[in-house]
Amino acid sequence: MNLYAESVEGVLLVRVDEERLDAAIAIRFKDRMREVTAQPATRVVLDMSQVEFLDSSGLGAVVAVMKALAPRRKLELAGLTPNVAKVFHLTRMDSVFRIHAAISDVTEEGIRNAG
Numbered sequence: 001m002n003l004y005a006e007s008v009e010g011v012l013l014v015r016v017d018e019e020r021l022d023a024a025i026a027i028r029f030k031d032r033m034r035e036v037t038a039q040p041a042t043r044v045v046l047d048m049s050q051v052e053f054l055d056s057s058g059l060g061a062v063v064a065v066m067k068a069l070a071p072r073r074k075l076e077l078a079g080l081t082p083n084v085a086k087v088f089h090l091t092r093m094d095s096v097f098r099i100h101a102a103i104s105d106v107t108e109e110g111i112r113n114a115g
Contacts, residue, residue, distance in 0.1 A: 021058030049079030
């Protein structure tokens with residue numbers, strides 16, 4: 001499970017460097033996210049721009065991470081590929097998560113909000 005994290009202006013950016021987030025890696029994803037999100041940050045943004053396929057197990061893992069962070073922090077998503085965006089839309093999870101078109105939108109927003 002390849003996850004890469006960096007903290008930028010109080011935002012923990014976590015990049016999923018996998019083409020698939022499915023049953024085969026869902027448990028490892030949750031475990032790694034638990035480790036990575038132990039870092040202090042006011043926001044956690046998951047960059048899913050490399051993920052081409054997401055099944056129900058993968059979606060469940062993302063929701064589990066969101067619940068583990070609550071209520072102190074919210075999990076936001078960025079860079080959903082068309083297939084992954086479709087899963088979030090069809091399951092109405094796009095109304096649960098704050099979704100950014102690209103990870104650059106998150107960092108630019110942070111710069112604008114900084115004054």
